[in-house]
Each structure stands twice: as C-alpha cells, then as structure tokens.
Amino acid sequence: MEWQFLxxxxxxxxxxxxxxxxxxxxxxxxxxxxxxxxxxxxxxVMIAAIVVAGMAVKYGFPIVAAIGVGLLFMIVFxxxxxxxxxxxxxxxPVVSIIMATIGLALVLQGAGPLVFGAGTRPLDIGVPDEPxxxxxxxxxxxxxxxxxxxxxxxxxxxxxxxxxxxGVAMRAVxxxxxxxxxxxxxxxxxxxxxxxxxxVVALLGGLVWGSAIGVDTQMAALGLKxxxxxxxxxxxxxxxxVVGGLIIGVCEALAAGYVDPFVGGGTxxxxxxxxxxxxxxxxxxxxxxxxIIERI
Amino acid sequence: xxxRESGYFKTTYQADMALYPLPIGRYAIIAVGVVFFIxxxxxxxxxxxxxxxxxxIAVVGALGLNILVGYTNQISIGHxxxxxVGAYTAANLATKLDLPFWITLxxxxxxxxxxxxxxxxxxxxIKGLYLAIATLAAQFIIxxxxxxxxxxxxxxxxxxxxxxxxxxxxxxxxxxxxxYFLIVIAAIAIVGALNLVRSRIGRSFIAxxxxxxxxxxxxxxxxxxxxxxxxISSFYAGVCGVMYTYYLGVxxxxxxxxxxxxxxxxxxxxxxxxxxxxxxxxxxxxTMLPIAIRLIMESVGTIFVDDAALAQVIAQxxxxxxxxxxxxxxxxxxxxxxxxxxxxxxxxRFWPFSY
Numbered sequence: 001m002e003w004q005f006l007x008x009x010x011x012x013x014x015x016x017x018x019x020x021x022x023x024x025x026x027x028x029x030x031x032x033x034x035x036x037x038x039x040x041x042x043x044x045v046m047i048a049a050i051v052v053a054g055m056a057v058k059y060g061f062p063i064v065a066a067i068g069v070g071l072l073f074m075i076v077f078x079x080x081x082x083x084x085x086x087x088x089x090x091x092x093p094v095v096s097i098i099m100a101t102i103g104l105a106l107v108l109q110g111a112g113p114l115v116f117g118a119g120t121r122p123l124d125i126g127v128p129d130e131p132x133x134x135x136x137x138x139x140x141x142x143x144x145x146x147x148x149x150x151x152x153x154x155x156x157x158x159x160x161x162x163x164x165x166x167g168v169a170m171r172a173v174x175x176x177x178x179x180x181x182x183x184x185x186x187x188x189x190x191x192x193x194x195x196x197x198x199x200v201v202a203l204l205g206g207l208v209w210g211s212a213i214g215v216d217t218q219m220a221a222l223g224l225k226x227x228x229x230x231x232x233x234x235x236x237x238x239x240x241x242v243v244g245g246l247i248i249g250v251c252e253a254l255a256a257g258y259v260d261p262f263v264g265g266g267t268x269x270x271x272x273x274x275x276x277x278x279x280x281x282x283x284x285x286x287x288x289x290x291x292i293i294e295r296i
Numbered sequence: 297x298x299x300r301e302s303g304y305f306k307t308t309y310q311a312d313m314a315l316y317p318l319p320i321g322r323y324a325i326i327a328v329g330v331v332f333f334i335x336x337x338x339x340x341x342x343x344x345x346x347x348x349x350x351x352x353i354a355v356v357g358a359l360g361l362n363i364l365v366g367y368t369n370q371i372s373i374g375h376x377x378x379x380x381v382g383a384y385t386a387a388n389l390a391t392k393l394d395l396p397f398w399i400t401l402x403x404x405x406x407x408x409x410x411x412x413x414x415x416x417x418x419x420x421x422i423k424g425l426y427l428a429i430a431t432l433a434a435q436f437i438i439x440x441x442x443x444x445x446x447x448x449x450x451x452x453x454x455x456x457x458x459x460x461x462x463x464x465x466x467x468x469x470x471x472x473x474x475x476y477f478l479i480v481i482a483a484i485a486i487v488g489a490l491n492l493v494r495s496r497i498g499r500s501f502i503a504x505x506x507x508x509x510x511x512x513x514x515x516x517x518x519x520x521x522x523x524x525x526x527x528i529s530s531f532y533a534g535v536c537g538v539m540y541t542y543y544l545g546v547x548x549x550x551x552x553x554x555x556x557x558x559x560x561x562x563x564x565x566x567x568x569x570x571x572x573x574x575x576x577x578x579x580x581x582x583t584m585l586p587i588a589i590r591l592i593m594e595s596v597g598t599i600f601v602d603d604a605a606l607a608q609v610i611a612q613x614x615x616x617x618x619x620x621x622x623x624x625x626x627x628x629x630x631x632x633x634x635x636x637x638x639x640x641x642x643x644x645r646f647w648p649f650s651y
Contacts, residue, residue: 089627094371099561273432277430
C-alpha cells in the first residue's frame with residue numbers, strides 16, 4: 001500500500017467532490033422549494049457551458065462578456081421554464097414531473113448542438129494547464145479553482161439561506177407551501193427564484209466543469225452524478241450536499257485507482273450508485289435526511 | 297348492432313367488470329383480429345411488417361411498465377435493465393442449452409421478474425424521488441454487471457448471437473414469419489393485462505395507487521402486492537427483451553440502456569397512465585415517431601442543410617421533438633392518448649345531441 005497514492009487520490013477526490021456538490025445544490029434548491037424532481041440539472045450545466053463557449057469561440061466574445069451572456073440566458077431561460085412548463089405541473093404525480101424534466105433534458109440535448117454546433121469546444125476561463133505540485137501532491141489547477149469557486153459560492157449561498165430575508169422566505173416555502181402563503185409570502189415568486197438560482201448555479205458548474213473536461217453534450221452525464229450525492233447527503237441542508245459530494249468524489253477516485261485495474265474500467269460511474277443503494281437499505285432517507293411522516 | 301347506449305346503466309358488478317361492455321366490442325375485436333392476422337401479412341410489404349413487429353414488441357414492454365407505474369404508482373426508471381436480463385437469459389439458454397423459444401421466452405420473463413422483485417424490495421420503505429433514483433441505480437448496476445461478466449454477456453462486445461425461433465420445424469426468419477410469432481405474444485400479453493387489472497390483484501394495485509395507507513387498512517398486504525406488481529411488470533419487460541432479441545437476432549446491452557427506459561416511460565405517459573389501451577397507443581406512437589421524423593426530415597430537410605449534416609440534424613431534431621412532445625402532452629393532456637380516444641368516443645356517444 002502506497003500512502004502517497006492513497007493521499008493523492010483522496011485529495012483529488014475531495015476536489016472533484018466539491019465540484020459535484022456545486023451541481024447537486026441546484027437540484028436540491030429546486031426539489032426543496034418546489035417539490036419538482038429535476039432530471040435536467042446536468043443539461044442545465046451543459047447548456048450554460050455551451051452558450052458561454054459558443055459565444056466565446058464561435059462569435060469571438062471576450063470571456064467576461066460571454067459569461068455575462070450565459071448568465072442572462074440562464075436567468076431568462078429558467079424563469080420562462082418555470083412559468084411555461086413546471087407551473088402547470090404542480091400537484092401532478094411524481095412520475096409526471098420526472099418525465100417533464102426528462103423531456104426538457106432531451107430538448108436541451110438536441111437544441112444545444114443544433115444552435116451552437118456539435119463539436120467539443122475548449123472553455124478557457126484563464127486557469128493555467130500545468131499541473132500544480134505541492135510537495136508530493138499532483139493536482140490539476142482547474143480542480144483546485146473549481147473547488148475554490150464551489151466553497152466560496154456555497155458559503156455565500158449558506159449565508160443567503162440562513163440570514164437574508166429572501167433566503168428565510170425560501171426556507172419557509174420549502175417547509176410548507178400553505179403556511180407560507182398564509183404568512184403572506186408570494187410562493188409563486190419564490191418558485192421562480194428557486195429555478196433562476198438553479199440556473200445561476202448551473203452556469204457556475206458549467207464554467208468549472210467545462211474548463212475541466214471540455215464543452216459538449218457529454219457534460220449532461222454529470223447530471224446523473226447528482227442523485228447519489230443528493231441521496232447520501234439528504235435533501236435538507238447545504239452541509240449535507242457538500243458531505244455527499246465529498247463522499248462520492250473520494251469513493252470514485254479510490255474506485256478508479258484501486259478497483260479499475262482488476263475489472264477493466266468503468267467502476268467510476270458505478271460505485272456511487274452501489275454506495276447509494278447500500279445507504280438506502282439502512283437509511284431510506286439518506287444519511288442526513290429526515291424521515292417523512294405520512295398522513296391520510 | 298350499431299346502436300350505442302347514451303350513458304352508463306350498469307346495475308351489477310358483473311356488468312361493470314365485463315371484458316366487453318357492449319356486444320359491439322366483440323365484433324370490433326373480431327374485426328381487429330381479421331385485419332391483423334389475415335389482411336396485414338397479405339397486403340403489407342416487409343418494411344411495414346417490420347414496423348408492426350417493433351410496435352408489437354413495444355406494446356408488451358409498455359403494458360408491463362404501465363402495470364407498475366400506471367396501476368400501482370411505483371416508479372421505475374430501470375425497466376430497460378429488466379429487459380436486458382430477459383434478453384441475456386434467453387440468449388444464453390438458446391445458445392448454450394439449445395432450448396426452443398417456448399422455454400426461453402417464459403424463462404427470460406421469470407428471470408427478469410426475479411431481479412425485478414429484488415429491486416422492488418426497497419419499495420416498501422421508499423417512494424417517490426427515492427424509489428425513482430433506486431431504480432435508476434438498478435439500471436446502471438445491472439448494465440454494469442452484465443457488461444463485466446463474460447459468462448452472461450458472451451465476452452466480445454457483450455453481445456450474443458441468437459438463433460432464429462423454430463416453430464414445429466419451421467425456422468421463423470423473415471419479417472412475415474416473425475410477424476405471427478411476435479403478434480401472437482403481444483395479443484396474449486394484452487389479454488393477460490386486461491384480465492389482470494380486473495382481477496383481485498389488479499384491483500389491489502389500483503387501491504395502493506389511489507391511497508396506500510387506506511389500502512393497507514382495508515386488508516391489502518401492501519408489501520406483497522407491490523412485490524407482485526414489480527414481478528409481473530418485470531416479467532413483461534423480460535418477455536419484451538426476449539422478443540426484441542429474437543427480432544434482432546442478437547442480444548446486446550446497448551439496446552437496453554437508460555434511453556430505452558425513458559422511451560418506455562414516454563410510451564406509458566403519452567399513451568395514458570393506468571390504461572391498457574393507452575399502453576398500446578403509446579407504444580404505436582413512440583415507435584412510429586422516429587420513423588416519421590426521419591421520413592419528413594429526409595424529404596424537406598435538405599432545403600435547410602446539406603446532405604452531409606442531415607443525419608446529425610435528424611438526430612438532434614428527434615431529441616427536440618421527442619422531448620417537446622412529452623412536455624406538451626403532460627401539460628395539455630395529462631391522461632394521454634387514451635383520454636383523447638375516450639373524448640372522441642364520448643362525442644359520438646351523444647351525437648348529434650351532445651347535451
């Protein structure tokens with residue numbers, strides 16, 4: 001057993017895990033406040049990255065302007081989406097809402113390449129390529145920057161939820177739609193806000209992941225990583241999402257490092273789900289989740 | 297013979313449960329039977345028969361998924377994995393033990409049912425989002441296991457060549473011969489589903505869908521019933537996988553990936569949740585959709601893009617139209633094509649005095 005190898009895998013796994021948490025928080029945001037299960041979060045990340053990279057590479061915008069366009073696009077798009085698609089779905093069976101977001105995911109997967117072209121694009125947000133070497137550790141700079149962005153954003157986000165007036169209102173909406181309405185909160189406005197924030201998170205995720213792995217429709221597969229993260233951490237807190245992300249990141253890295261050589265690859269995509277099933281067996285509502293009490 | 301009643305006047309439970317509520321139903325079934333068993337094979341070419349074959353396969357899968365999602369309200373995003381279990385079971389039995397189709401078909405179904413019930417075990421404790429994700433996990437895990445176990449997947453590229461089904465010494469090789477093979481199984485599956493949903497088990501499915509806790513209070517064993525739902529549903533899925541394998545002549549996991557699960561969910565939802573007829577409509581609709589899109593795009597698409605880019609644009613358009621239709625159906629007609637059909641029938645029921 002080489003401790004250095006283990007240490008390196010763990011650190012890189014932690015960095016990746018922070019970046020997973022960034023994507024998962026968009027999912028949690030929507031699920032908590034609107035009860036909608038969003039299977040298109042990965043596609044949001046993808047479309048945001050495609051818009052930014054398309055603007056920067058295809059139309060020659062400077063990167064800051066391209067990010068601005070991307071931000072504007074995600075805000076308008078997600079606002080419209082909530083209005084047109086998700087609002088009529090309130091109160092429908094879970095499977096219908098899942099299917100609507102899957103439909104949305106398919107539309108985005110088709111529309112992104114149709115508008116901006118199908119090839120893989122680099123996304124350069126000004127992070128150097130040379131590996132970062134600290135003592136015995138090798139790290140990719142974009143992972144470090146990505147994890148940094150995630151930590152900063154999640155901290156800001158945590159403050160927003162816990163302290164600001166809008167954040168408190170959003171938590172109230174997440175708790176109970178009816179009581180929030182009775183307290184004079186405009187619930188529908190906070191639904192829209194939740195979707196817009198999820199769009200903004202997706203843009204950040206798209207920037208970070210796009211510069212790490214390149215921008216194309218493959219990015220949508222990131223959305224599938226969200227579910228194990230969310231189940232492991234539970235849906236109730238930002239801390240839970242971060243912990244879930246870190247566990248998944250480390251697990252993936254260790255599986256890729258130690259198990260892959262024996263079974264011939266592919267464990268990276270598979271381990272998070274096995275881990276998740278194990279957790280579901282013993283804690284059906286996640287490690288940090290609260291059990292739901294049902295009434296007739 | 298052609299008159300219709302002007303409302304529901306059923307006075308006994310027997311009448312309410314009848315397979316043919318009106319005598320005309322019997323004639324309609326006979327007519328449909330004549331069209332499909334006698335007229336179609338005579339007047340349609342290979343190509344059209346192959347489309348009907350695909351529809352017949354999809355009908356079986358959609359019925360199975362509808363029993364689970366539409367009748368019992370348990371979500372499964374991993375149905376394609378159960379199909380692959382059936383497909384590989386049958387392919388292994390057929391190639392290694394030389395078994396005929398009337399053994400491999402139920403064996404594939406039974407194996408899929410077993411795996412499906414295993415996946416269904418957590419359904420007692422988890423529901424909604426959590427069940428959806430657990431079945432999604434099942435999809436990935438089953439796919440991975442099949443792909444990485446050479447004894448199951450046959451090693452090279454995880455595909456097994458499947459011998460043609462043999463029926464009393466006749467090898468069913470071309471589309472017309474396969475047509476009878478597939479359509480008979482589809483017909484049995486439809487009758488089976490119709491009878492299932494009006495039986496005691498079927499009604500306990502519906503009770504669980506409508507109000508789980510109340511169902512438990514009136515004496516339904518919820519856990520057992522959910523497991524039965526998973527089992528029957530996966531059995532259908534397994535049979536569907538075996539049919540597809542016989543149709544293609546090869547078992548390959550690539551035909552049973554997440555996107556296939558989504559296709560089948562789309563069939564059930566666009567067709568109509570909790571309706572046997574809806575599953576059939578949905579299967580027809582979703583199977584024909586890519587064919588129609590390709591036809592239209594190949595005829596008018598060249599106006600906008602050159603030939604080289606057309607294939608890619610078709611693929612992208614297919615995704616957009618497919619996803620868009622799912623969304624439009626969910627918003628505009630949540631009860632699906634079955635409800636549209638009901639509306640048309642109701643219109644003529646009271647025609648010309650519609651109120």
